[in-house]
Structures are given as structure tokens and as C-alpha cells.
Amino acid sequence: MTNPSQSLIIKMVSRTLAAFIQVFGLYVIIHGHYSPGGGFQGGALLAAGVLLIRMTEGREASQPTLATAIATPLASLGAVIFAGLGVVILFFGGNYMDYGAVPVPGMEPAMIRYYGILIVEVGIGLAVMTGLVSIFDDMVRTNRQSGPDLGKGGLS
Amino acid sequence: MNWILEIFLDILLITTAIVALQAKDLITSAVATAAFGFTVALLFISMGAIDVGFTEAVVGAGIVGVFFVAAIYRTTRKTKD
Known part of the structure; x- marks a missing residue:
């Protein structure tokens, strides 16, 4: 979680596997409108790839894959793309979406x-x-400034 | 042929559910819950609901397991009761 894993096997397997999981996630998103799958399933697969790196490499070392600070703005951008494209249709005289x-x-x-x-x-x-x-980042956050460290007694 | 597979999946479903409820180690419960979710996904797909089964496989077997492990990381690993 917060500390990188000590096992070389876990590190190498997760690094290799995360790339294939994310490529499959992109495939599911791109082919989502005429086959099983779609935005939610593909997005969850992409998140699974990022979370695999987050769990094995530690939280600080995995920031280059997807920084915590830009996660929430990108989620808002996705919501704006979803809802905003429907609003754009209104200016052309069509119904919403x-x-x-x-x-x-x-x-x-x-x-x-x-x-x-x-x-x-x-x-x-x-x-x-x-x-x-x-x-996930909010769940494993170590907030030593604002409260007691609840990370004791867990997996360490 | 198909009903043999479904009966096997039903037995696996009940087994993983009992393991998830009875285990003292909560990591075991989280992994058993993920296995339960994947078995449910296979049952959905065997009934013809491809999209529902895909969603259940991604969310139930992947994301929920990760969130359970993160929750156990913040609390205790052993159950009290």
C-alpha cells in the first residue's frame, strides 16, 4: 500500500500484468458501443491496472502513473465530456444526447x-x-497531521 | 453438458460464500468474496447476460477486492467474533 513490496516476483508480475490489463481496458472502451463492455467496464479495468501498481510499488513511487492530485480533476473532466456533449446537441436543435x-x-x-x-x-x-x-488513494492516505495513524495493526 | 458446469459453479458459489463468512483472517474473506464475485459473473455469462457478467467480473472480482484489502489495511486483520 504505502510501502513498496519487497518481493521481486510480485513487482515484476504486477508491472507486466498492469500493461496488458490497461490495453484490454482500452479495447473494451473503444469497442464498447457495439459489443459487450463499455465505458464503465473499460474504466474499471484501467483503474485495476493503476491500482495494481499502487498496491505493489507503494503510493509515492507510483505517482507518475497517475498522480493523486490530478485524479479528481480528470474525473470531473470525464463527467463534463459525458454531460457536455449532450448539451452541445441542444445548440444544434436536437434533443439532449x-x-x-x-x-x-x-x-x-x-x-x-x-x-x-x-x-x-x-x-x-x-x-x-x-x-x-x-x-483508493483516499482510503490508504496517511494523515499524520490531522489525526491518529490508523495504519497500525493492518498489513503493515 | 451445460448443466454440469452450472452445478459445479453453484457448489463453488456456496463454498466461497461460507468461506468468506467463516474465515478468521479477513484477507481470506476478501479473497473469498472476490472468488464469489467471479463465480457469480461466470453464472451470469452461462445464463446469457454477457454485459452483466462482464461488469460483475470487473467490479466484483477486481475493484471490490482491492477496496476490501485497503479497508483491512486501515483497520485490523483479525476478526473479533
């Missing part, structure tokens, strides 16, 4: 809706990934 109403030259409404759902899936994936990482 009716992506086919945007007039893109050279594309029929079905393909515009196809790409609109893809953008929304990316926003959901970003929000879910950074939200789960943010929850």
Missing part, C-alpha cells in the same frame, strides 16, 4: 450517433478510472 442531430457534412446520422456514443464512452471511462483511483 440525440447525437444524430449534429450536422456533420458527408456523414449520415447513424454514423454521427456511432461516433457520439464513442466520445461519451471515452468520457465515462475517464471518469470511472480516475474516480476509483481517487477513492
Whole structure:
């Protein structure tokens, strides 16, 4: 959790496995609008890759993968992508989240809706990934300044 | 052939649930809960609900297990009762 793992096997396996988990998460997000999966599942897989590094490398050493300070702003950005694209449709005269109403030259409404759902899936994936990482960081945070250290008696 | 697999998954489901409830070490309970979630996901997929099973596999077997381990890290590892 807060300290890096001592075992070389755990470190090497988690480093290798996290990359494949995250590539699979990207696959699930990108193919989410016409096959099983989607933004939530892909985002949770991306978060699982980050959390695997967080648990084995320690909290400070794993900051370059996804810093704690930018996790919550990225979650807000994902929510803005999700809800804001629906608001953009309103300016083109369509209903909320009716992506086919945007007039893109050279594309029929079905393909515009196809790409609109893809953008929304990316926003959901970003929000879910950074939200789960943010929850984990808050759970393992060592707040020695503001209260007693509750980390004793656990896994150390 | 399919019902043999489902009966095996049902037995595994009940076994992991009992292990998760009865274990004194809470890490064992967390791992058994993750195994329970993955078994539920396999049962969902065997019933044809691919999307529900995928969500259950990712959340129930992955994220919830990590959060339980983080909660045990902040509290105690042994159960009192």
C-alpha cells in the first residue's frame, strides 16, 4: 500500500500484468458501443491496472502513473465530456444526447450517433478510472497531521 | 453438458460464500468474496447476460477486492467474533 513490496516476483508480475490489463481496458472502451463492455467496464479495468501498481510499488513511487492530485480533476473532466456533449446537441436543435442531430457534412446520422456514443464512452471511462483511483488513494492516505495513524495493526 | 458446469459453479458459489463468512483472517474473506464475485459473473455469462457478467467480473472480482484489502489495511486483520 504505502510501502513498496519487497518481493521481486510480485513487482515484476504486477508491472507486466498492469500493461496488458490497461490495453484490454482500452479495447473494451473503444469497442464498447457495439459489443459487450463499455465505458464503465473499460474504466474499471484501467483503474485495476493503476491500482495494481499502487498496491505493489507503494503510493509515492507510483505517482507518475497517475498522480493523486490530478485524479479528481480528470474525473470531473470525464463527467463534463459525458454531460457536455449532450448539451452541445441542444445548440444544434436536437434533443439532449440525440447525437444524430449534429450536422456533420458527408456523414449520415447513424454514423454521427456511432461516433457520439464513442466520445461519451471515452468520457465515462475517464471518469470511472480516475474516480476509483481517487477513492483508493483516499482510503490508504496517511494523515499524520490531522489525526491518529490508523495504519497500525493492518498489513503493515 | 451445460448443466454440469452450472452445478459445479453453484457448489463453488456456496463454498466461497461460507468461506468468506467463516474465515478468521479477513484477507481470506476478501479473497473469498472476490472468488464469489467471479463465480457469480461466470453464472451470469452461462445464463446469457454477457454485459452483466462482464461488469460483475470487473467490479466484483477486481475493484471490490482491492477496496476490501485497503479497508483491512486501515483497520485490523483479525476478526473479533
